[in-house]
Every structure is written in C-alpha cells, then in structure tokens.
Amino acid sequence: MVSRNNKTSELVEVFRRMWLIRAFEEKASLLYAERQIAGLLHLSIGQEAVAVGACSLLRKNDYVFGGHRSHGHAIACGADIDKLMAELAGRATGYCGGKGGSMHIVAKETGFITATGVVGGTIPLALGAAFAAKERKNGQLAVVFFGDGAGQAGAFHESLNIASLWKLPVIFVCENNGYAEFTPLSAHTKIEYLAQYAETYGIVATTVDGNDLFAVREVMARAIKKCRNNKGPVFVECLTHRMRGHYEGDPAKYRELSQLAEWKKQDPIVRVERVLRKKKLATSQELEAIEAETRALVEKAAEFALTSPLPAAEEIVRDVMT
Amino acid sequence: MRELAYYEAKFEALDEIMAADQRVHLINGTFLSLSPHRHVFQNLKQKYGERMVAPPISELGFCGLATGAAMAGLRPIVDLSTGSFIYEAWPQVANEAANAFSMSGGQTRVPVVFHLFHGLRGGGAAQHSGSPQGMLWNCPGLEIVIPSSPRDVKGLLKSAVASDNPTIFVDHTRLLDIRGEVPENDKPIPFGVADIKRTGRDVTVVATSYTVQVALRAAATLAQEGIEVEVVDPRTLVPFDLATILESVEKTHRVVIADETHQSCGVAAEIAARISESGFDKLKAPIRRVSTLDVPVPYSPPLEAHIGPSEERISNAVRATLA
Numbered sequence: 278m279v280s281r282n283n284k285t286s287e288l289v290e291v292f293r294r295m296w297l298i299r300a301f302e303e304k305a306s307l308l309y310a311e312r313q314i315a316g317l318l319h320l321s322i323g324q325e326a327v328a329v330g331a332c333s334l335l336r337k338n339d340y341v342f343g344g345h346r347s348h349g350h351a352i353a354c355g356a357d358i359d360k361l362m363a364e365l366a367g368r369a370t371g372y373c374g375g376k377g378g379s380m381h382i383v384a385k386e387t388g389f390i391t392a393t394g395v396v397g398g399t400i401p402l403a404l405g406a407a408f409a410a411k412e413r414k415n416g417q418l419a420v421v422f423f424g425d426g427a428g429q430a431g432a433f434h435e436s437l438n439i440a441s442l443w444k445l446p447v448i449f450v451c452e453n454n455g456y457a458e459f460t461p462l463s464a465h466t467k468i469e470y471l472a473q474y475a476e477t478y479g480i481v482a483t484t485v486d487g488n489d490l491f492a493v494r495e496v497m498a499r500a501i502k503k504c505r506n507n508k509g510p511v512f513v514e515c516l517t518h519r520m521r522g523h524y525e526g527d528p529a530k531y532r533e534l535s536q537l538a539e540w541k542k543q544d545p546i547v548r549v550e551r552v553l554r555k556k557k558l559a560t561s562q563e564l565e566a567i568e569a570e571t572r573a574l575v576e577k578a579a580e581f582a583l584t585s586p587l588p589a590a591e592e593i594v595r596d597v598m599t
Numbered sequence: 600m601r602e603l604a605y606y607e608a609k610f611e612a613l614d615e616i617m618a619a620d621q622r623v624h625l626i627n628g629t630f631l632s633l634s635p636h637r638h639v640f641q642n643l644k645q646k647y648g649e650r651m652v653a654p655p656i657s658e659l660g661f662c663g664l665a666t667g668a669a670m671a672g673l674r675p676i677v678d679l680s681t682g683s684f685i686y687e688a689w690p691q692v693a694n695e696a697a698n699a700f701s702m703s704g705g706q707t708r709v710p711v712v713f714h715l716f717h718g719l720r721g722g723g724a725a726q727h728s729g730s731p732q733g734m735l736w737n738c739p740g741l742e743i744v745i746p747s748s749p750r751d752v753k754g755l756l757k758s759a760v761a762s763d764n765p766t767i768f769v770d771h772t773r774l775l776d777i778r779g780e781v782p783e784n785d786k787p788i789p790f791g792v793a794d795i796k797r798t799g800r801d802v803t804v805v806a807t808s809y810t811v812q813v814a815l816r817a818a819a820t821l822a823q824e825g826i827e828v829e830v831v832d833p834r835t836l837v838p839f840d841l842a843t844i845l846e847s848v849e850k851t852h853r854v855v856i857a858d859e860t861h862q863s864c865g866v867a868a869e870i871a872a873r874i875s876e877s878g879f880d881k882l883k884a885p886i887r888r889v890s891t892l893d894v895p896v897p898y899s900p901p902l903e904a905h906i907g908p909s910e911e912r913i914s915n916a917v918r919a920t921l922a
Contacts, residue, residue, distance in 0.1 A: 340671055373704030383703035390670055391707060395694050401663020402695060408664055409671035412624075419667075432690070435660030442655065596705035597740055598838075599763040 285558045289567075291333050291490065292549050292559075295325040296571040298349040299546055301358055304575045305348065305365055305379075309525045313583060314365045318379050321349040323488075323520035326545035327452050328353035330493025331420060331513075334501055340390050340406035340419040342399035345380045346452075346519070347392035350422050356384035362578040368585035375588040376596070397423060397430035400449070404436050407447035407509070418446040418504040426457025428471040437478040437512075446504035448497070449475065451514045452487060458523050459531050475512030487515025488545040491552070518543070600782055606636045606775040608749035610643070612756040617647045620674060623760060625651040626665050627678035632716055632772045662688035662713065666696045666765070669711035674760055682717035682769070683729035696765040697740035712759045714768040718809060718859040719907045725895040728903075732769045733860035736836050736869060742766040742790060743836040747811035749779040751834055754788030761787060771809040771859075791838035795847070799827035802917045803847040805870055806830060806857040810908050814857050817913040828917060836866060844870070845878045852883040853920045857908040862890035887916045 302320045309318045321328065324346075332341060332353035343350040351361060356372070364371025365379050372384055380394035390406065393399045403421035410417035427433050428451065440447050451471045455462055468474065475482035481503070485492045493515055500511035518540040522529035553559040559567075603611070613630060616623055628644075628651060631637045644651060654661040658679060665677035679685050685692060692713060699707045717730040732743055742764045746752040752770070759766040796811055797818050806814040811832045818828040829847050833840055848854055854874055856867040867888040874886060892906040 342667075371704070373702060373706070376704045377702040381698075381702045383706045385703070385706040391699065391703065393695065395690060398663075398690065398695055399667075401660050401691055402667030402670065404660065405664040405667020405669070405673075405675075406671040407667075409668045409673045412673065419671075432659050432663065435655075435657035436663070439654060439657060439660050439664065443652070596703075597701050598742065599700065599708060 288553065289559055289563070291329055292553060293567050293571060294329045294333065294353060295490070295546050295549065296567050297358065297574065298325045298328060298352045300571040300575040301348060301352060301362070301578070304579055305362070306521070306525055308366065308579060314379065315367060316378055318365070318525040319346040319523065320521045320525060321346050321519065323540065323544065324452055324454065324517045325349060326490040326493055326549070327450065327487045327515045327517055328422070330490045331450055331497045334494060334497050335388065335420065337388055338417055339388050340403065340410065340417070341388050342390055342403045342406070342419065342421040343382070343392040344396065344399065344423050344427070345392065345394050346424070347382055347422065348379070350392070351382045351384045351387070351389045354384060354387040354389040356382070356387050356389060358574060358578040359581040362582040363585050366582040366585070367587065368582055369588040369592070370581070370585040374592060397427040397432040399423070400427065400432050400436040403447050404440055404445060407440065407445035408443070410446050411507070416505040418448065418501065418509065420448045420450060422450045422452060424457065425451060425453040425455065425462045425471055426465065428474055429465050434474070437475060437480060440510040441478045441480050444507065444509060446507065446509040448500045448504060449510065449512045451512070452517055453514055454517050454519045456519070456523065459527070470514055472512055472514045480510055480512045482512035482514065484514040484516065487517030488543045488548065490545060490549050600780045602778050603749050603781045604775070605749045605752055605777050605779070606631050606634065606639065608753040608781050609756065610639050612753040613643055614646070616757060616760050617643065617650065620760070622672065622674045623650065624668070624673055624675045625678070626661055626675055627653060627680065629678055629680040630714060632775065634772065634775050636775065658684050658687035659691055663691040663695065665711045666691055666709055669709045669765070670699065670707055674710045676712040676714055676760065679713060679715040681727050682715040682731050683726050685713065685715055685731050686729070692741070693738045697738045700764070701740055708763045709765045710763045712766045712768050714770065716770050716772050718771050719891070719896065719903055720772050722898060722900060722903070723896065724898040728896040730860040730891070732767065732836060733865040735767050736866065737864070740765065741837060743769060744790065744834070745769040745807050745836060746834060747774065747796070747808055747832050749777070750781050750785065751788060751794070753781055754785055755834065757787040758790060762790070769808060773809045774812070777812060788834065790835040791840050793831055793833045793840040793843035795829065795843070796832045797828065797830040799829035799851070801827045801851055802829070802853045802855060802920055803844065803851045804828050804830050804855045804857060804913065804917065805844055806832060807866060808859065810857045810859055813908065813910050814913055817910045817917070820910070821914055821917055826917060826921065839873070841873050841877060844874060845881070848874060848878050848881045852881055854882070854886045855889060855913065855916045855920055856886065857889040857913050859891050859908060862888060862893050865890050884920045887920050889913050889916050
C-alpha cells in the first residue's frame with residue numbers, strides 16, 4: 278500500500294516539477310539545434326534539484342532572481358511553460374513579448390523577478406528586493422541563484438558585504454557546478470568552496486550535495502526560517518554538475534568524459550526516483566506516467582511557441598518607458 | 600513671489616517628497632554636496648531617519664540594491680555624489696535598470712532615481728569632474744533630468760520620484776547658491792518641456808545645467824553689443840523637447856549649444872544632430888558647439904578654466920555665428 282498523505286503528494290509534485298524542467302530543457306535543446314531558438318541557450322540539465330529544492334519551499338510573494346541559466350528557476354517558481362518556450366522562440370506570446378529571450382526571463386506573477394545575461398547582475402538586485410522586504414516586516418525574503426563563476430565578480434562581494442552589514446533577508450544560492458564558462462573553478466580562484474567567501478563576510482554558509490533534492494530542501498528550509506525571522510542573510514552552496522556545455526553548441530572538450538559519466542550516476546532525478554520507489558511513495562507506473570505527462574506538456578508548449586506569431590515591428594518602441 | 604536659494608528649493612523638494620510617500624527611501628545623502636549648507640540636510644534625518652541609509656563605498660552594490668528595491672515596490676533615490684562615481688555602478692544602471700522594463704516586456708517597472716553632481720567643480724581633476732549624461736543618453740530606457748534653477752530643481756525632483764522609469768537626476772554643485780523665484784504650492788514640472796530662460800531674436804543658445812547660468816551671463820554681456828540671445832534650457836534630455844528649440848531657431852536662424860559633457864558624442868552633439876535633421880532649412884549658419892574639450896580634465900585651475908564652456912567661449916561662438 279502506498280501511503281497517500283500531504284507529504285507524499287508534495288514530494289511527487291516536486292518530482293514532477295523536476296521532470297518538467299528536464300523535459301523542457303531537452304526540448305529546448307532540440308529546437309535550438311533546429312534553429313527555432315536564436316542567440317545563446319544555457320541549459321540546466323542536471324541541476325534540477327537545486328532549482329526545485331529551493332523554490333518549492335518559497336511563498337508566492339518571495340522574490341526570486343536568476344542568472345543566464347534560469348529556465349529551471351522560472352519553472353521551479355511555477356512559470357507557464359507555454360509562455361516560456363514562446364519567449365525562447367522570440368514570439369509575441371512569450372513572457373516578455375520576445376523582448377528578453379532565454380537569458381532575460383521574467384515571470385513576475387510567480388515571484389521570479391528576473392534573470393540576467395550578466396554574471397552576478399542580479400545579486401545586487403536581490404539585495405534590493407530583500408531591502409524592500411525587510412521594510413515591510415512581513416517575512417518576505419529574496420533568493421538569488423548564481424554559479425561558481427559569479428563568486429569572483431565585484432558585484433558578488435559588494436552584495437555579500439552589504440547583506441551581512443544590514444542583515445538583509447536574502448538567501449544566496451550558489452550552484453557550484455565546477456565550471457565558470459569553459460574553465461574549472463580552480464582557474465578562477467584559489468578557494469575550494471564559495472561558502473568560504475561568505476564566511477569572510479560573516480554570513481552563515483553551508484555546502485551541500487546539490488544533486489540531492491532532500492539535502493537541498495533541508496538546508497533551504499533552515500535558511501528560509503532564518504530569513505523570515507530577520508536573522509538573515511544565508512549562503513547555500515549546492516555542488517552540482519551541468520550535463521551539457523556552458524551553452525548549446527559548446528562541445529565541452531574541457532571536460533573529461535569519465536567525469537561526465539560519474540556525474541550521470543548522480544543524476545538528481547534518478548536519485549529522487551530511487552527514494553520514491555524505495556519508500557513506496559509512488560509506483561513504477563506512476564513514475565513513468567510523470568515523465569510521459571511532462572514530456573507531453575512540453576510538446577504542447579513547443580507547438581504553442583512555434584505556431585505563435587512573431588512580434589510586429591511596432592513592438593520595438595513599446596514598453597521602453599512607461 | 601518668494602525667492603529661494605537653489606539648495607533651499609532642493610531641500611524643500613526632498614522634505615515634501617519624503618512626507619508624501621512612505622515608499623521613498625534615500626540611499627546615501629550628499630544631496631546638498633559637501634557645501635556649507637550640508638547641515639540643512641540634518642533636518643531631513645531628524646524627520647525621516649528610518650528611511651535614510653548610508654551604504655559602504657560600493658556603488659555597484661548599492662545602485663543595484665536601489666534598482667532591486669524599486670523592482671520590489673519601493674521608490675528609492677540613490678545619491679552617487681560625484682558624477683564620475685556612476686562609472687563604478689555602470690552595469691547596474693545601464694545593463695539592469697535601463698533595460699528591465701523593455702526586456703521584461705513591460706512586466707517590471709523600475710522607479711529609481713540616480714542622483715549625482717556632474718561637471719567642473721574647481722580642482723576636481725579628471726576623476727571628480729565627469730559629466731556622464733552624454734553616455735547615459737546613449738542607454739535607451741533611462742530618463743535624464745538636468746535642472747538649472749531653484750524652481751526647476753524642485754519641480755523636476757518631484758517628477759523624477761513620481762516617474763515609474765529609472766531616472767538620472769543630473770545636478771551641479773555650482774548651482775547650489777543661486778537664487779530664484781519659487782512659487783508657494785508649486786506644481787511638479789513635467790518632463791519633455793524646455794524652458795526659455797531668456798528671450799532674444801538674434802541667436803538661440805541651447806544650454807544645460809550650470810551652463811545655463813553661464814550662458815545668461817554671456818547674454819547680458821552680448822546685449823551690450825546689441826546682440827540679443829535667446830537661452831533655451833531643455834531641462835530634460837530624455838524625454839527631449841525639440842519643438843521648443845525649433846520654434847526658437849525659426850526666429851533666430853542661428854544656434855550655439857553649450858554644455859559640459861565632452862565634445863565627442865556629447866550632449867551638444869546629439870542636440871546639434873536633431874536640430875540639423877529637423878530644422879536645416881531654418882538655419883543661416885552651421886550649428887556651433889561649446890563643449891568641454893576632449894581632454895581628461897586637468898587639475899590646475901587655469902587649465903580647468905580653459906577647457907569648459909566658459910562665458911568667453913560661448914560669447915565668441917555667438918559672435919562667430921553672426922559673422
């Protein structure tokens with residue numbers, strides 16, 4: 278007998294959300310290869326546990342910020358994948374009317390405030406949202422996702438310092454996947470874990486296995502509680518791996534094949550599935566159905582995107598100023 | 600009508616703004632610069648201290664903070680103090696604040712005001728004398744406000760805070776002590792409306808910021824030579840009121856543009872291009888620019904005095920355009 282309680286359904290939903298990200302990213306990769314998506318595409322396949330582990334515990338009125346690899350973050354916040362795929366395909370029906378594209382997703386109604394194409398660009402923005410949240414005294418907080426590459430940017434350091442000084446309710450979530458663009462972290466800094474930076478600024482910092490959904494949720498639950506009780510900021514470093522190159526088209530020759538094989542064994546989706554099976558929280562059929570359902574939703578999203586109109590020329594001058 | 604000093608009008612504006620809207624926060628506080636009047640600012644601290652913060656020297660960090668706070672519903676005014684310091688915050692101003700509304704397809708408004716003091720200040724040298732408004736005009740998505748009188752600073756600051764767009768408020772320390780009429784119960788001044796600071800029939804001088812005051816002095820001198828100069832002050836660069844300038848050119852047929860940004864790609868260059876495109880048939884002489892020379896600003900006072908849009912250079916340009 279499978280016990281059906283709130284916690285079970287929540288876990289199954291979380292698992293479903295991870296699959297939605299995986300399916301979406303894999304489809305985006307195909308569309309990109311077909312030149313239906315322009316510009317640069319940065320996929321987060323393999324990093325689903327961080328996005329979903331963090332965002333599944335947030336409230337709708339919390340503020341979430343991402344980077345250039347943020348489709349997963351937006352989906353984890355509950356973004357509409359039809360509008361998301363349409364945005365990637367530069368359509369008028371996209372979240373940003375085709376004005377932003379992959380690196381600049383904004384799904385405001387979900388709390389996903391903005392992504393950015395500039396490494397570290399949203400870290401100070403998250404500070405500001407946390408500043409506003411603190412003024413309101415209603416427990417709102419801000420979360421900002423960035424990679425290990427951002428740890429060497431000036432904006433990162435200035436932000437950590439101010440957040441610590443002013444006790445802002447912000448959770449810095451570092452997705453340390455070991456590579457900043459095309460070089461390993463060791464070519465960017467002498468320190469081994471970015472949590473060490475945070476400690477320098479007097480910020481409570483934890484490093485966890487970012488491919489373990491439950492570990493991420495546990496550390497995030499503690500971080501969220503701290504921030505809601507005005508005891509922030511908090512730094513959470515999630516060790517993970519991106520299964521694709523830095524961008525689509527990057528052959529990633531800088532990675533050892535053996536390294537990739539090792540990481541595939543740690544696939545976050547497979548690991549959650551193992552837990553769900555072992556604890557009999559879902560049957561094989563249910564689990565397979567989840568993959569099939571999410572892939573079907575993504576197909577629908579792709580169809581919506583590709584049959585949507587491109588923006589009209591007049592849109593160029595719309596929404597530049599209010 | 601009552602007369603106020605520029606710094607008094609500016610302080611009055613801040614006081615009224617802070618009283619009217621709890622969402623307004625002041626980040627940093629040299630709104631009256633390091634002038635002898637800075638003690639006046641303490642009065643604001645007594646009334647609104649909880650909404651005034653002093654960050655560490657991290658312009659990139661606190662300008663990003665202001666931008667993010669605006670995205671999250673506050674209406675911050677962030678003071679950069681010396682205009683050159685905005686270069687430290689450039690990514691957050693030009694890449695995030697300027698782009699957010701458009702990039703988000705209209706979902707995200709950024710009602711932040713970036714306040715700074717630009718220009719030649721007497722011994723500031725190259726790193727404390729910047730006038731970044733030329734470069735900022737080249738970043739679509741930013742409003743740029745540039746007052747030159749007590750009435751204007753009060754009315755424009757109110758409009759800047761009320762605007763939902765990211766706004767650069769370009770002030771000048773040499774304006775702080777000038778006096779001018781400021782009506783009681785004045786109204787906010789809308790953007791995109793130029794002001795004729797002096798009427799005249801012979802030459803149109805378009806000037807901005809402190810250079811408006813310099814142009815007015817030049818006009819007084821030229822009047823003694825029988826040359827009547829019309830001084831037009833755009834008051835805002837974005838949005839820009841070209842129509843008022845063209846009306847003036849229709850009358851005078853000659854234009855001199857005087858401004859403190861460096862000549863290349865500066866404010867005068869853009870204004871000249873716009874007048875030429877739309878008003879070519881009204882002109883009887885080429886448009887002349889009186890900009891800060893294209894050199895890093897030197898320290899020594901006589902050198903500094905030589906490179907800016909001085910009364911002498913403006914007067915010479917006016918005479919040359921009539922020759």
